Amino acid sequence: MSENQRRELIRIAEEMNEVSNEETQQFISRIVSDLSNLKPSIAFVGQIKAGKSRLINGFTAQAGYLPSDVNPWTTVITDMHFGHPSGRTDGAEFHFFDNRQWQALIAEGEELRNMFPDDEDSYKREMIEEQVDAMKTRAKLRLGESYKHLLGQHHDLEKLTSEDLARYVCAGDDPSEDGVYDPGSDRGLYSDITRKAEVFFDIGHFPFPVTVTDTPGVNDPLLIREEISRQYLKESDFFVVVLSAHQALSRADLKLFRLMQALELGQIVVFINRVDELGGGADDATKVRSDVMDGLDKALGNSDIDVLMGSAQWAHYALTGDETGINHDDVLAWLRAHPEQMKQYLDGVEEIKQGPGPISREGVLRFAAMIASGLPDLRRHVTSALNDGPRNEHLRMAWQHLNGFAQGEVERSKAHLRAIDDETADSPNSASENDKTLANLRELVSDKTAGIVNDMDEVLANLRGVMDDTVAEAVSGVVRGPGGASPLLAKGGETELNFGPLRDRMRELVQGATQVVRQRMLSELYAVDMQSNAALRSLPGWQDTTDNRMNTSAVRWFRPDTTALTRGITVELRVTWLSRLISRKSVVSRAEQMIVQEFEMIGDDLVDTARADLLERLNTVLDHYLALLAGHLEHRSGTGETNARTEAQHAFDSAQRVADELEAVFGPDSSNKILPEAAE
Structure with missing residues (x-):
């Protein structure tokens, strides 16, 4: 389902709305709103230090955008909007906690923990409450009198720099014990009260508008970060569960999978990251993947979850040229061990050769690293699953409703013409x-x-x-x-x-x-x-x-x-x-x-x-x-006006044109393919 089809449906619906009666307008307006806001979300979840942030940077082609150094985040969910319905393509909004939301965080966390209790859960609520209190204390020291005025508010920045991002989502240094805080050192200034960050981009290389979400890690020593990650699970349509090749499918990972299964969440794919760090290369990675699949089957039954592999580090090199930690022989060996990726690489090199400019060795090596990273495969997998799943169903349901109105308008205008021609119009x-x-x-x-x-x-x-x-x-x-x-x-x-x-x-x-x-x-x-x-x-x-x-x-x-x-x-x-x-x-x-x-x-x-x-x-x-x-x-x-016949003909022609345009969106046989039960 292409993005052009969604936009065409919106255009036709808006045109229909302009000439519809009030009753129909209300219904069509809902369709337009739903289509305009159709923006599936993809959440990256997993343990800390699994490489989620760098993986997202590669997935979105925003190299280095999300900090990926040690422990950069606080309790912040970061939504990266690509092709937002508002049309916004730059800047960010940062939403702050209020006291009610902090309490809800504690209460809802209790409910989720109770779904799959373990030996550690008995003390977690108390620790989370203490950590929330600590967040408030740090925020008061950092922000002073402005603290109480900021709660429940938000900041909207038209432009966003890495320094801005650090002020809202990075940990920063703790204020001194004597309560003195240097405002010039503002890394993490608002971090303790920031509930969620929303950052805006153009649609980029995604085929339709999406939101990509970076979540705090599970199994985090700072339990409040883990709590927010778990509670955000219900907010997304698709989940990329990131595992580290060094410790794939640990106890914490399995607990996360069981929770996601119990919550009946959307589609899931597993991505095993950091395969570049395995001593045995592709052979070790294949064994890790096999162990993960066996473990999922044993823990979840017939889970039918796809497992992909790759390296965020290779993608980072491909996007930036930073060769730190890159072994080109390992990249090529990985491609040789995976024929489908090798074919992507060779086909891509042929396209590069056909291009107008000279082909460089560095360009070819970076292209090889991107293919080997698994990020292109992951992107195709996620967008295809979203496109063929609920998004496709949503668009086709909207088409069915619009087509019903359009066909009805054709029939009504045809009947009106017939009534005028027979001179049997109403009184x-x-x-x-x-x-x-x-x-x-x-x-x-x-x-x-x-x-x-x-x-x-x-x-x-x-x-x-x-x-x-x-x-x-x-x-x-x-x-x-x-x-x-x-x-x-x-x-x-x-x-x-x-x-x-x-x-x-x-x-x-x-x-x-x-x-x-x-x-x-x-x-x-x-x-x-x-x-x-x-x-x-x-x-x-x-x-x-x-x-x-x-x-x-x-x-x-x-x-x-x-x-x-x-x-x-x-x-x-x-x-x-x-x-x-x-x-x-x-x-x-x-x-x-x-x-x-x-x-x-x-x-x-x-x-x-x-x-x-x-x-x-x-x-x-x-x-x-x-x-x-x-x-x-x-x-x-009535037909008392001399131009009644002309107006009626114009109405019929317009209705038929709209019906034809709708048919063109999906093709002439769409009405038979969409919802066959509607014909019963």
């Missing part, structure tokens, strides 16, 4: 009659919507009760064990409890209940459609068009989101022999109670998500339908 009072009819239809839709929602809430309320009963019974059976022999009291230090059948049953329950809701919704929507069309046919001179039937595909093809069922249970199940001897019954009862509560929360999330999704789909169907009906009624007008 002069048709405008008020149309307004009254539309008002009645809106009232009908409003009443039906309220009834549908009430019926849905009754079904889902019953689902909550059944699910709670199911949870209580199933958890009791698992925790207490067959014949009362609880696995929690068995010998051994740690116990695995199998709640797979319970998760399957909860999935069946939510699927069954939402199927009932969906069928009842479709029945009521069919009734609305029939009543609305009957009201329209009663109007003098009304002629049916091909698009005046309600498109219920958004509801018809609803499937409940059951990702909450992948959430881990956070109860600590390790039981010491002493606790078993003292109070065996209380250990089992307490574990049962806590697990029931957690599964009940999962059940609540399932029901709440299903309700929100169903309601959104219902509103989409009805909003679209009302917009179409409003368009039909608007075109039902």
Whole structure:
């Protein structure tokens, strides 16, 4: 899906909006806004010292932009916007914490830590609170009286230098113990209160607008940095997990992967960095890659995560010419060991030879290093996955809605022309009659919507009760064990409890209940459609068009989101022999109670998500339908003016032109390929 197609859809939608009625304008404006802000985000995550910042510099072709020296960052998420919807291509915005956001950081971190607890988590909250207090103290010493005025604010810089960046995101020196701080030494001046940095660039070599995010490292001694990285996971569409070839897939890495899997995040690719530092070159790298893939399969099941390899150092040399630490023989040996990259290199050299200027040895060596770095492969992998995934689906859904309006406009203008030619136009009072009819239809839709929602809430309320009963019974059976022999009291230090059948049953329950809701919704929507069309046919001179039937595909093809069922249970199940001897019954009862509560929360999330999704789909169907009906009624007008025929012909020609332009965006067969269910 090219960027030109997105821009063309926006242009056509804006043109349609200028001539649409108010009802349709509201709907199309939402489409324009969604298309304009379609900007997938790519987050680089991983342990500290895995080389994320230098890797991002190579990935974005902004060599040396992000500092990559030892411990340069504080708690700052850095978003690099390429082709931002605002049109901005320079400067930066820096957003500052306020007290509420600091507290939320601590509270949300507790929730994430509880998903996969370990021996260290018991003291982490206390340490993070202490580190937040330390950040505030340092900021007060650095900023003085301006500290309290800056909280919750932001700074907007039209131009950005490396010195500016250092003031907001780099650690800098601690203020002296006596509270004296030299303002001339302003590296890190605002760093302790900076929550997020946003930096703007032109689109560069990316095929469509994207945001590339550098996150603080996980497994960081400064826990607040790790906390921010973990909490930012929900904000991105694609993740590049950076591993170091020296210590690939450590315990901390596996914990990060399990958390990402439990959160059902977007697409993931693994990049093993620093292969240039392996003594055995490509052979060692192949073994590391194989070990990583085996480890992911064992830890996550059939994870189906792609694993790429390369070197940010090689990319840095390719972009800057800095030969520090570069062994050209290693680069060429790497290419010889990877035939696909060798072919890219040789093809590229041929293109360079065909160019106008002379070919230099240094240019060829730097080109070889860039191919060997794996960054071109990583870029292609990420942009292709984003393009073929949700971005493509989003654009095609927008096309379908716009095409529905365009085809409806063609049919309406055609019917208007036919009415004029047959001299069967409506009477002069048709405008008020149309307004009254539309008002009645809106009232009908409003009443039906309220009834549908009430019926849905009754079904889902019953689902909550059944699910709670199911949870209580199933958890009791698992925790207490067959014949009362609880696995929690068995010998051994740690116990695995199998709640797979319970998760399957909860999935069946939510699927069954939402199927009932969906069928009842479709029945009521069919009734609305029939009543609305009957009201329209009663109007003098009304002629049916091909698009005046309600498109219920958004509801018809609803499937409940059951990702909450992948959430881990956070109860600590390790039981010491002493606790078993003292109070065996209380250990089992307490574990049962806590697990029931957690599964009940999962059940609540399932029901709440299903309700929100169903309601959104219902509103989409009805909003679209009302917009179409409003368009039909608007075109039902008198023909008393002498130029009515000319105007009607012009309207038809314009509508047909827009429809043809939309067809050209995806080709003549697009309507059959996009959402076949819409035809049902």
